[in-house]
Structures are given as C-alpha cells and as structure tokens.
Amino acid sequence: MNAQVNARPINSIDARPESHPGAGRSSAKGTLYGRRKGKRLTARHESLIAKVLPAVAVDVSQPIDRAALFEAPVAALWLEIGFGSGEHLAALARAHPAAGFIGCEAFHNGVAKALALIEEGGLKNVRLYEGDARAVIEALPDGALDGVYLLYPDPWPKRRQRKRRFLSDEILQRLARVMRPGAELRFATDIDDNAGWTLARILRSRHFSWTPATARDWREPWQGWSGTRYETKALREQRKPAYFTFLRNDAPLQDAPLESASAAVPCERPAL
Ligand SMILES: C[S@@+](CC[C@H](N)C(=O)[O-])C[C@H]1O[C@@H](n2cnc3c(N)ncnc32)[C@H](O)[C@@H]1O
Numbered sequence: 538m539n540a541q542v543n544a545r546p547i548n549s550i551d552a553r554p555e556s557h558p559g560a561g562r563s564s565a566k567g568t569l570y571g572r573r574k575g576k577r578l579t580a581r582h583e584s585l586i587a588k589v590l591p592a593v594a595v596d597v598s599q600p601i602d603r604a605a606l607f608e609a610p611v612a613a614l615w616l617e618i619g620f621g622s623g624e625h626l627a628a629l630a631r632a633h634p635a636a637g638f639i640g641c642e643a644f645h646n647g648v649a650k651a652l653a654l655i656e657e658g659g660l661k662n663v664r665l666y667e668g669d670a671r672a673v674i675e676a677l678p679d680g681a682l683d684g685v686y687l688l689y690p691d692p693w694p695k696r697r698q699r700k701r702r703f704l705s706d707e708i709l710q711r712l713a714r715v716m717r718p719g720a721e722l723r724f725a726t727d728i729d730d731n732a733g734w735t736l737a738r739i740l741r742s743r744h745f746s747w748t749p750a751t752a753r754d755w756r757e758p759w760q761g762w763s764g765t766r767y768e769t770k771a772l773r774e775q776r777k778p779a780y781f782t783f784l785r786n787d788a789p790l791q792d793a794p795l796e797s798a799s800a801a802v803p804c805e806r807p808a809l
Contacts, residue, residue: 611637623651
C-alpha cells in the first residue's frame with residue numbers, strides 16, 4: 538500500500554504523456570476550478586484525515602502499481618472522479634468486495650466524509666486521492682482500469698466557463714490510455730447542455746463508442762445504482778438525469794487524431 542500523499546499544488550501538475558504517443562502532445566497542466574475547502578472539519582474528520590488518509594492515499598509521484606495498491610489482488614479496478622462525499626464510492630466498494638476502487642476528490646471536506654464511510658464500513662478495497670483526478674490518470678499504467686465513473690461533474694453552465702468542464706477531448710485521450718478495451722466510462726448529468734457537450738466529444742473520439750439500444754439505456758441508471766448527493770438534489774429540483782455508458786473500444790492510441798468519427802468496435806464488457 539502506498540502511504541504518501543502528494544502535496545504539490547494542483548496547478549503545478551504537468552502530466553505530459555510519455556508512454557503513448559497517440560494520447561496527445563499538449564500538456565495536461567491545468568487549473569483545478571471549484572472549492573478545495575468548506576466549513577471547518579469536526580474533530581472526528583480531522584482525526585480521520587490525520588490517521589486514516591495516509592493509509593489509503595494513492596501516491597501519484599510514481600507510476601501506480603495496480604498489484605500493490607491493495608492488500609490482495611483485485612479482480613477489477615475502477616476509478617471514480619469527483620466522488621463528492623463518497624457515498625457512491627462506498628456503496629460500490631461494499632457491493633463489490635473483490636474489486637478495487639480509486640476515488641479522487643479535490644474538496645477536502647468531501648475526502649473527510651469519504652474516510653468516515655471507509656472506516657465505518659471497514660472497507661479494504663478503496664483508495665483515495667485528494668486533488669486533481671488528472672494526476673491519478675497520468676500515474677496509472679496503460680490499460681489498468683476496468684471502468685470509470687464521472688457522476689454529475691461540475692456543469693460550468695456559463696459559456697465562458699465551459700472550458701473548465703472536466704470532460705474534454707484531451708481527457709478522453711488520456712482516459713483511453715488507462716482504460717482497457719471493453720472498459721466502461723459511466724457518466725451522469727442532470728444538465729442538458731452538459732449532456733450534449735459530452736456526447737459531442739464522445740462521438741468525435743475514436744476511442745469511445747456510445748451504442749444505446751433504446752432510450753432506457755440513458756434514461757435509467759446502472760444496475761445496482763445507489764445514487765449520489767447531487768442526484769438527490771437534481772431529482773428534488775425536478776431535473777431528469779441522463780446516464781451514459783461509453784465503451785472503450787479497440788482503437789489504438791497512435792492512430793487517434795482528435796477529431797474523427799467514433800468507431801464502434803465490439804469488445805468484452807466489464808464485470809461491474
Ligand atoms: C457537482 S459535484 C458532484 C459530486 C458527486 N459526484 C455527486 O454526484 O454527488 C462535482 C465534484 O467534482 C469534484 N471535482 C471537480 N473537478 C475535479 C478534479 N479535477 N479532480 C477531482 N475532483 C474534482 C468537485 O470538488 C466536486 O466535489
């Protein structure tokens with residue numbers, strides 16, 4: 538288990554891809570938008586940050602070794618980007634004890650809440666990263682992931698703020714490197730404009746396919762779905778979420794110009 542937390546400021550991250558020429562040449566240096574801290578932590582949360590976080594933290598200062606992440610080898614490895622307070626991450630970990638989960642969250646108070654769930658549930662199959670998920674993606678080896686959740690990412694609704702959205706052509710290329718063929722990218726949003734934005738990028742990516750059989754595929758959540766805090770708020774405010782499942786196809790990274798049509802290549806489905 539890696540016990541070191543990388544404390545570099547997030548906007549100093551330079552996550553240039555070295556091992557995969559097709560994954561894009563530009564730097565992933567990026568600013569992390571949004572809140573990092575909220576209300577003062579309770580004594581219990583402070584104690585969890587001090588005592589439990591070091592034991593479950595993912596070290597991104599070196600390549601992540603999937604085999605060494607957990608006490609025992611895991612049958613599958615999933616990443617949740619922006620887990621908020623961690624309720625979905627903890628529910629997944631409870632439901633799939635043979636799988637391993639890495640959760641990334643930039644909001645300190647959310648990390649503290651997730652630690653409480655990990656401790657209360659005695660969850661041994663969760664690792665956390667406090668900071669920009671892009672750092673974890675860059676530290677993962679090729680094809681390491683069986684799936685990724687990006688649930689209700691910040692929508693940045695104003696036109697001038699849209700470039701802040703997490704999902705971009707570049708992120709898709711970077712995710713494509715670390716997701717094995719057949720891995721799923723599960724994306725939920727309650728903001729129509731963000732749904733359209735995301736689909737446009739998926740459809741021009743050669744690495745991901747979206748092939749819904751019926752409207753139920755995106756109107757209804759995944760099997761075993763436990764919900765998230767943002768989803769509860771969205772439903773309360775009468776917004777209808779969309780649940781997209783994008784499949785990492787077999788397209789090799791080196792043949793991947795940024796703007797080309799999506800190729801639907803059949804491949805094995807992940808286990809969750
Ligand atoms: C709108 S909230 C949704 C939280 C949760 N997924 C839910 O559905 O309740 C988006 C979350 O993503 C986190 N976030 C945004 N950009 C991030 C990044 N680059 N890396 C890690 N977390 C990020 C934010 O801190 C925030 O907690």
